[in-house]
Amino acid sequence: MKRTVLCLGYGYSAQALARRLLPQGWRVIGTTRSAEKAEALRADGVEPLLWPCDLGAALEGVSHVLSSIGPDAEGDPVLREGREALAKARLDWVGYLSTTGVYGDHDGGWVDEETETGAATERGQRRVLAEQDWLGIDGLPVHVFRLAGIYGPGRGPFAKLRRGVAQRIIKKNQVFSRIHVEDIARVLEASIARPDPGRVYNVCDDDPQPPEVVLEHAAEMLGIAPPPAVPFEEAEMSPMARSFYADSKRVRNDRIKDELGVKLAYPTHMDGLRAILKVESA
Structure with missing residues (x-):
């Protein structure tokens, strides 16, 4: 049977995985809510599936x-809607994309996969419960990937700096871990090659940094002055953006290296920024 992956939510990370699997002969199915987007998926060699759908029928012939x-x-x-269908399906691998937000706030301290979850935000608490729900399905080969802040082409600081809308927000002891979208795809591909059902992986780079440091480096790369510093309390942000600042931590990534053999293409934010600037400049 041809290896087939069904991507429930064909977003930024799933697209990066598809770019790695399609040249290897995989069949990739991606869900979308839009007929217009379905045409774009077909153009990329991905079979579109309008969502929501009958998951039982969608899983026929799917291996991942x-x-x-x-x-x-x-x-x-x-x-x-689909728990029963997933439980009955004969799958080789299932990946659930979660977030490092499940750990909550550690005041800039280090966390790893053995750290107890302690999400303080409602969004993080929902993720904790969702992880438990996925892992609780008997016989389903689930792997949980806790993603740090995702960036990559089209999702970097350069566009905001060029438009003059970037904010250099300063909050004491605020540290984030990050991950380039192409390294997310590397981790997922490595897990597919070495399945270990029930395993949880932190997906982040080697270089947790305060957000203002990353912005300052991006501005330097563009040859422009960084935006003025703004205290966190005075910054204009959406509730969603502000909630990200509720947690400060450094996330360890030893497990993806030791168990999956992953070598990150972008182990530091500087590596990632240089690659994004090269792509966006082209």
């Missing part, structure tokens, strides 16, 4: 599943 659909106030929407 990647879910990046986030939970809502009522839980995980995929499992609400």
